[in-house]
Amino acid sequence: MLMQLSEDLGGYVYDVFVTRFDLWLVFGLAAQLVFGSRFVLQWIASERAGRSVIPMSFWFLSIAGGLMTLVYGFVRREPVIIFGQGLSTLIYLRNVALIVRERRGRAPKAP
Template sequence: MSGSTGFLEPILGGVLPWLYVESAFWTGIGLIGNGLFGSRFFIQWLHSERSKQLVVPPLFWHLSFWGSILQLLYGLHIDKLPIILGYVFLPIIYARNLHFLRHSKAKAANVGAGA
């Protein structure tokens, strides 16, 4: 990155120099992450409208997870603490929700197979 050095670049720059190279690639990562993360609300709204009740589809959690991963990577690239702190714990939470989702589907399949 040109100009000022962030707080992580002195620590990680030697190990991950590619993380701090300014390029269109990083702009793309930021845009894709923002698009995925933002689209989850639109998807949730469409599913709820279709069902005429509040619905949180599995796709919501997948978009949340992958969008937060890409946003965290972009935050690390721009090396700004507020962005990093805003996204650092989200992938863990969304991964846990995906874990619960996977296990609830497996449990439902086992119950259905035994009936």
């Protein structure tokens, strides 16, 4: 039973990462790297501040990674990715709009 599981797992990994390897897979992996890097960035910013913070660059990485993953979903015809990243990217854009609006409200008024 363990031998069969090992063979099946090996075949699966080979199929996913070797047989289906193309430039779109590389693009999809890059998208996940960009998207995942936002958490490292947020962690570093929080450690420096000594409290939990979300820098503006977190949202830009979210948008970039989300759009890249959305493109990958369209190319691969993956409805779960298309739906998830489409909605998420709209939320990221809305957060940026709210931050920009808040910052403009705090800016000193010109005489």
